[in-house]
Amino acid sequence: MRVLIVRTMPNFSMDIYADGIISGLKVVRPQWEIVELAPCSIDRNSRSLLLRAKKFYERFWGFPRTIQNQVADIFHIIDHSEGHIVNWVKNQGKPIVVTCHDLINYFYPDNLQGSVQVPFVSSNLWFHSVKAMQNANHILAVSSATAQDVTQILNIHPQQITVTPNAVESAFHILPDNQIASFRHKQGISPETICLLNVGGNHPRKNISTILQVVKILQQKGLNIHFWKAGAAFTSEEQNYIQTQALENYITYLGQPDKQTLVQIYNAADILIAPSTHEGFGITILEAMACGTPVITSKVSAMPEVAGDAGVLVDPTNAQEIAEAVYHLHNNPIDYQKLKDAGLARVKSFTWERTAEKIAEVYEELLEKNKAQTN
Numbered sequence: 001m002r003v004l005i006v007r008t009m010p011n012f013s014m015d016i017y018a019d020g021i022i023s024g025l026k027v028v029r030p031q032w033e034i035v036e037l038a039p040c041s042i043d044r045n046s047r048s049l050l051l052r053a054k055k056f057y058e059r060f061w062g063f064p065r066t067i068q069n070q071v072a073d074i075f076h077i078i079d080h081s082e083g084h085i086v087n088w089v090k091n092q093g094k095p096i097v098v099t100c101h102d103l104i105n106y107f108y109p110d111n112l113q114g115s116v117q118v119p120f121v122s123s124n125l126w127f128h129s130v131k132a133m134q135n136a137n138h139i140l141a142v143s144s145a146t147a148q149d150v151t152q153i154l155n156i157h158p159q160q161i162t163v164t165p166n167a168v169e170s171a172f173h174i175l176p177d178n179q180i181a182s183f184r185h186k187q188g189i190s191p192e193t194i195c196l197l198n199v200g201g202n203h204p205r206k207n208i209s210t211i212l213q214v215v216k217i218l219q220q221k222g223l224n225i226h227f228w229k230a231g232a233a234f235t236s237e238e239q240n241y242i243q244t245q246a247l248e249n250y251i252t253y254l255g256q257p258d259k260q261t262l263v264q265i266y267n268a269a270d271i272l273i274a275p276s277t278h279e280g281f282g283i284t285i286l287e288a289m290a291c292g293t294p295v296i297t298s299k300v301s302a303m304p305e306v307a308g309d310a311g312v313l314v315d316p317t318n319a320q321e322i323a324e325a326v327y328h329l330h331n332n333p334i335d336y337q338k339l340k341d342a343g344l345a346r347v348k349s350f351t352w353e354r355t356a357e358k359i360a361e362v363y364e365e366l367l368e369k370n371k372a373q374t375n
Contacts, residue, residue: 001029001032001073001074001363001367002033002035002071002072002073002074002081002095002239002260003025003032003033003035003072003073003074003076004035004036004037004070004072004074004075004076004078005021005034005035005037005078005080006016006037006075006076006077006078006082006085006125007036007037007039008038008039008056008078008079008081008082009038009039009040009041009042009058009059010038010041011079013101013283014078014079016169017078017079017099017101017166018036018078018168020167020351021037021078021351021354021359022349023352024167024351024352024353024354024355024356024357024359025082025193025341025356025359025360027353027356028353028356028357028362029210029356031249031358035070035072037066037067037070039058039059039063039066040054040058040062040063040296042054042058043308046272047145054105054321057103058219059082060125060314061078063085063087064084064085064088064089064236067085067088067089067287068088068089068092069351071102072094073094073095074094074095074096074097074282074284074363074366074367075089075092075094075095075096075097076097076098076099076208076273076359076363077096077097077099077136078095078099078271079099079101079112079128079131080098080099080100080101080102080103080129080133081126081129082129083098083129083130083131083132083133083136084129084132084280085122085132085137086098086132086133086135087109087132087135090136093370093374094370095134095137095138095363095366095370096135096136096137096138097137097139097140097359097362097363097366098133098138098139098140098142099139099141099142099143099164100130100133100139100140100146100147100150100280100290100336101142101146101173101280101281102129102142102146102149102205102278102279102280102281103146103149103150103153103154103280104205104278104279104280105123105126105127105296106127106130106149106153107278108203108204109123109147109207117154120361124159130154131154133150133154133156134154134155136193136327137160137162137370138162138362138366138368139156139161139162140161140162140163140164140359141162141163141164141165142163142164142165142280142281142302143163143165143280143281143302143305143306144163144302145279145280145301145302145305145373146280146281146302147163148163148360153221153259158368161300162358162362164355164358164359164362165281165283165306165350165355165356166283166350166355166357167260167286167351167352168283168286168287168290168347168350168351170288171259171260171263171284172266172287172290172291173265173290173291174265174267174290174291174292174344175264175291176261179267180262180264180267180268180322183264183267184268187228187268189226189268190223190224192328193224193225193226193303194223194224194225194226194270194271194326195226195227195228195268195269195271196211196214196215196225196226196227196269196270196271196272196273196326197227197228197229197230197265197266197269197270197272197273197288197293198211198227198228198229198230198231198272198274199230199231199265199266199272199284199287200230200231200232200271200274200284201231201232201253202231202232202233202234202235202238205276205278206276207275207276207277207298207317208229208234208238208314209237209238209241209318210233210275210319210322211227211275211318211322211350212227212241212242212245212247213319214319214322214326215227215247215250215251216247217319217320217323218323218326218327219247219250220277221323221327223250223326223327225250226250226251226252226363227250227251227273228251228252228254228269228305229251229252229253229254229266230254230255230256230262231256231257231259231331232355233253233255234253236271242311248309256355259311262287265293266287266288266291266293267290267291267292267293269288269293269294270293270294270295270330271293271296271326271329272284272285272288272293272294272295272296272297273296273297273322273326274288274295274296274297274303275296275297275298275314275316275322276297276298276316277298277300277316277317278300278301279298279301279302280302280349281302281306282297282301282302282303282306282307285297285303285306285307285311286306286347286350288343289310289311289344289346289347290343290347291342292340292343292344293309293340294311294312294329294336294339294340294341294343295307295311295312295339295343296311296312296322296325296326296329297311297312297313297314298313298315298316299313299314299315299316300316308346309342310339310342310343310345310346311339311343312325312329314334
């Protein structure tokens, strides 16, 4: 079988996903020919109108034409935002699969604000692309929550959707105690300090403002607390809250660390706080668990199916409840250790080989149906 993996322009998350499923497929179906193609790389951050025009041409015309001229038994578009490519290859009569990671832009139209020059145009192009998934033969959703969104928003029948979860890279693992202690020391965090962590963006759905309220509550309780933020920087509103509440000494922004440093951060933190109000999956939950860091996360959207019974599930809008969860884990080392062990056990089921096996089964079923229809 010849499988064509349709990649995106360089993108951290999508590159991890594509690399993961390709490596997994090569393990579970070594006899298959896996071909991967990506559009020409164009600087996403450039504000040059010429470069942006080239990017638009490559994404919506040049690259789709390249894919249209390829020969394959299965076409797999790994990002729903490139769903428009479905319309370029559907006349070939070969099965087309699209991975949908989330439909967050539908629920939060302002999600593109600040990341593009013309949000209105980008939002319409995004919806045009995801709507084209209706013409695909099958959708792979990274979570049941995302699968439900695909059905409700795009009216795609559940039988056309298979949940194939993301996985965690082997790079995320427990480090020796001395390395963890050394990293905390360099950051000025004492062994007695309980260090909270959040990794990711600063969009309102990430709910960073609630974490800051949690820090304030715990600080007022007299808990020796510190909060690390990695990923996107604090917004001006969040910075203002930190200053007005005199929390500067309890909070550190760690920037956008490379993978090796991020593994150190996960290991050195005591608890991951991930109170998002909406996620397509929630990969930071798995990354933290793989590093032996207990997780407190939301009981809404995709987070419960990722954390399972290995995380503390809370109302993401209730700062007091989250603070009480932190306080409980701090004062109950047995429960803390149980949660740590449960996370380490749970993360073992999220491997790229297991996900690739599910994907391979979808490919095989689609090929059988296609063969029956053409005979």
